[in-house]
Amino acid sequence: MQPRKQDKYNLTFWEKMYIPEILKGMKLTLEQMLKKKETREYPEEKWVPPPSYRGAPVLVLEDNGVERCVACGLCSRVCPALAIEVHAAETEDEKERYPELFEINMLRCIFCGFCEEVCPEEAIVMSSTYEMAFTRYEDAIFDKEKLLTPVEKLRPRLEYLHAHR
Amino acid sequence: MDFTDIIISLIKIVVMFGVVLLTVAELVYTERRISAFIQNRLGPNRVGWKGLLQPYADVLKLLLKEDIVPTAANRFIHTLAPIISIGVAFSTLAVVPIAGESIHLFGREVQMVIADVNIGILYILALTSMGVYGLTLSGWSSNNKYSLLGGLRSAAQMISYELSMGLSVIGVIMVTGSLQLTEVVHHQAGWMWNMILQPVGFVTFVVAAFAETNRTPFDLPEAEPELVGGYHTEYSSFKFALFFLAEYANMITASAVITTLYLGGWQIPYLELLGLPTGVNVILHILAFMVKVGFMLFVFQWVRWTVPRFRYDQLMNLGWKVMLPIALANVIVTGIVILLI
Numbered sequence: 001m002q003p004r005k006q007d008k009y010n011l012t013f014w015e016k017m018y019i020p021e022i023l024k025g026m027k028l029t030l031e032q033m034l035k036k037k038e039t040r041e042y043p044e045e046k047w048v049p050p051p052s053y054r055g056a057p058v059l060v061l062e063d064n065g066v067e068r069c070v071a072c073g074l075c076s077r078v079c080p081a082l083a084i085e086v087h088a089a090e091t092e093d094e095k096e097r098y099p100e101l102f103e104i105n106m107l108r109c110i111f112c113g114f115c116e117e118v119c120p121e122e123a124i125v126m127s128s129t130y131e132m133a134f135t136r137y138e139d140a141i142f143d144k145e146k147l148l149t150p151v152e153k154l155r156p157r158l159e160y161l162h163a164h165r
Numbered sequence: 166m167d168f169t170d171i172i173i174s175l176i177k178i179v180v181m182f183g184v185v186l187l188t189v190a191e192l193v194y195t196e197r198r199i200s201a202f203i204q205n206r207l208g209p210n211r212v213g214w215k216g217l218l219q220p221y222a223d224v225l226k227l228l229l230k231e232d233i234v235p236t237a238a239n240r241f242i243h244t245l246a247p248i249i250s251i252g253v254a255f256s257t258l259a260v261v262p263i264a265g266e267s268i269h270l271f272g273r274e275v276q277m278v279i280a281d282v283n284i285g286i287l288y289i290l291a292l293t294s295m296g297v298y299g300l301t302l303s304g305w306s307s308n309n310k311y312s313l314l315g316g317l318r319s320a321a322q323m324i325s326y327e328l329s330m331g332l333s334v335i336g337v338i339m340v341t342g343s344l345q346l347t348e349v350v351h352h353q354a355g356w357m358w359n360m361i362l363q364p365v366g367f368v369t370f371v372v373a374a375f376a377e378t379n380r381t382p383f384d385l386p387e388a389e390p391e392l393v394g395g396y397h398t399e400y401s402s403f404k405f406a407l408f409f410l411a412e413y414a415n416m417i418t419a420s421a422v423i424t425t426l427y428l429g430g431w432q433i434p435y436l437e438l439l440g441l442p443t444g445v446n447v448i449l450h451i452l453a454f455m456v457k458v459g460f461m462l463f464v465f466q467w468v469r470w471t472v473p474r475f476r477y478d479q480l481m482n483l484g485w486k487v488m489l490p491i492a493l494a495n496v497i498v499t500g501i502v503i504l505l506i
Binding site for chain 2: 032033035038
């Protein structure tokens with residue numbers, strides 16, 4: 001059905017009377033008033049992001065307590081915001097190299113996910129953390145201790161990556 | 166009039182003032198909540214139980230702001246304008262009766278109205294038209310183009326709608342035969358509310374009341390998108406808060422007047438059949454009055470978040486070409502009906 005053109009020349013008598021139309025509008029707003037509210041009361045009720053969400057990048061910690069990272073430095077290389085710093089060192093493990101120092105400056109990070117994409121070992125992935133507020137500059141530089149996350153917590157993201165990459 | 170009468174009047178004034186101030190504060194809250202509900206939001210719900218203390222937080226914040234008077238402004242009038250606004254808004258309530266029967270205190274009858282003036286309706290009309298001075302003076306003294314435009318608009322709008330307001334009240338006066346508000350309410354006993362006797366007058370009066378209180382759809386004096394706030398652009402801190410208070414106090418006044426003139430004031434139909442003692446009756450009357458005023462206040466806010474603002478020419482067209490003839494016709498028809506009956 002073609003919607004009727006609403007200009008001042010073809011309003012019906014009751015539409016010109018204003019009041020019934022205003023009452024119609026008031027009925028509508030009253031119905032809206034009784035509807036379910038869309039607001040999420042944030043600090044109490046937190047949003048759980050889907051696995052496709054790119055939150056803060058973290059390092060994957062295997063079950064045996066060793067990080068997957070082999071300190072190849074590709075993430076640091078690809079990072080467009082120059083947020084990642086990796087210092088490599090040798091280890092007795094099978095992987096031979098490990099990051100002696102791994103720092104991500106969360107004030108520089110733009111959450112592009114390039115580091116995750118480029119990583120050959122799937123050692124750095126984007127987590128679902130989105131609450132990052134700092135009161136001091138030093139707090140914003142995440143070191144290895146803060147970045148290492150058990151692989152179990154990152155399972156949804158890893159599965160998502162396997163399915164879609 | 167002796168000392169005790171003065172004391173009683175003072176007590177009544179203080180009580181009325183306190184109740185109105187509290188209501189104004191909570192109106193700010195309900196306004197935000199109702200707007201939020203209509204837009205499927207929650208609104209302020211953090212300060213105090215369900216956010217009820219939010220307006221007090223707002224007022225405290227306003228108190229802590231710097232009070233700025235623009236260098237080019239006329240300092241005296243700039244300060245006077247909000248005082249006029251709020252004074253006028255509050256003083257109208259003096260003649261509104263809130264209960265029918267008198268109670269006996271200190272061996273004398275205490276009427277449930279601050280001043281039972283025999284020209285109550287005229288007093289209300291006179292004071293509501295005084296309210297425009299506050300807005301116009303604030304607009305003019307700010308020395309700001311937008312404020313001046315807002316002030317001028319409020320003057321033009323008030324004058325246009327004052328006419329239809331007065332004419333619709335004439336219908337009520339003709340039906341009642343008195344200008345005294347207590348008489349008007351007594352005349353509406355049972356279901357003989359003026360809303361039923363004067364439906365057209367009721368609609369015109371309510372529309373005019375919306376215009377008088379500068380509420381949407383008639384809030385042209387402060388039209389935010391075109392006039393950046395209009396008459397109160399140059400106000401800050403507590404002077405701004407006073408304008409805010411005055412707007413809401415005006416709403417209460419308008420609701421109280423609508424209730425008194427058209428919704429039967431404190432009348433509860435068939436209450437007299439129960440034969441309750443005076444004290445209970447008075448309390449029930451006050452409650453009925455408050456419920457009616459509360460409903461009107463809700464309607465004010467409900468309409469605000471439903472209807473968009475009129476354009477200026479539409480406002481003037483409606484005022485002079487529609488409202489005025491309808492109100493006049495209402496007076497004539499009422500006169501003919503009264504003659505025939």
